[in-house]
Amino acid sequence: MKMEVLIATMKRDSIDFLEKMNIESDTVVVNQLGDIPSNQREYKGKKLIIKNALETGLSRSRNMALSLSTADICLIADDDIKYVPGYEKKILETYEDYPEADIIAFQVDRIGGKRNKAFRSSVHWENKLSLxxxxxxxxxxxxxxxxxxxxxxxxxxxxxxxxxQGEESVFLTDAYNRGLKILYVPIKIGETDVSDSSWFTGYDKTFFKAKGVSFYLMNPRWHFLLYMQFIFRKYSMYRKDINLRSAYLAMCEGKREYIDLIKGDRND
Structure with a gap:
């Protein structure tokens, strides 16, 4: 099996950031609003594909990288990840151990912030909730x-x-609903510094509107139940920023705005 790291980045004019990421495998870089020289096609003896793009949006970068990839296994990456030595071997060996898996999630530790993540300690075949x-x-x-x-x-x-936010949960739910097998393994492959997150601005109305959209897309029929479980289960997390009612209404507002957006796109 062959593997490629699919990196979404922005406004780069060189590949210096690959050194900080500890890249040691074939790689696809989608560089939005940047200009990396197009003649760069190798990095430390490994294949490197670079696509400079004018379009913006993280999901668009992910899809473009997937369309450029020719590997058997793709690792989804941002440009602020630092991978552990031997990460490619760890990933490929895990797929050999679990050949029935279509998607495998590994451990990428969060450092430098209050939003640290506690990872599960055992292998787990994912379901709709654990996703x-x-x-x-x-x-x-x-x-x-x-x-x-x-x-x-x-x-x-x-x-x-x-x-x-929420594009990964929607993607994984779509994969699960279409019969793909998704596995989590407690193997660390890297870490990311969350001290200066570019997307997380707090538990505000914008956050909950995006949550409302992702929950709606994950379960259009029963999305309101996902709204309720989230706002009650996570209340201690956001209670200093927004009240329970406002959080719920923001979710509903986000869903309505998304539906209007899709209708507008269809009418153009």
Whole structure:
């Protein structure tokens, strides 16, 4: 099996950041609003594909990178991840151990902030509820599996859009609903510094509007139940920033705005 790291980045004019990421495998870089010299096609003896793009939006970058990839296994990456030595071997060996898995989530530790994440300590085959525990940079994918199911990231949500989060949960839910097998393994492959997050601005109305959209897309019929479980279960997390009623109403507002956005796109 061959693996590629799929990196979404912005406004780069060089590949210096790959050194900080400790890249040691074949790589695809989608560089929005930047200009890395197009003749750069190798990095430390490994294949490097670079696409400079004028379009913005994290989900759009993810989809573009997937379309450029030719690998068996793809690792979803942001440009602020630092990978552990031997990460490629760890990932490929895990797929050999679990050949039935279509998607495997690994451990990417969070450092430098208050939003640290407690990872599960045992292997777990994911279900609709446990998918919420997975972040995008923890995801690896069998490329042919998602290609056969015609899966992609929703380009109307995620960083760089009006609804700036939740694209990974929607993607994983779509994959699960279409019969793909998703596994979590407690193996660390990297870490990310969250001290200066570019998308998280607090538990405000914008945050809950985006949550409302992602929950709606994950379960259009029973999304309001997801709203209720989240606002009650996570109340201690956000209670200093917004009250329970306002959080719920923001979710509903986000859903309405998303539906209007999609209707507008169809009418154009």
């Amino acid at each position: 919420f525990k997975i972040s995008s940079v923890e995801i690896t994918i069998k490329r042919q599996s998602i290609k056969k199911k015609k899966l992609s990231f929703n380009e109307n949500i995620g960083a760089g859009t009006k609804f700036g």
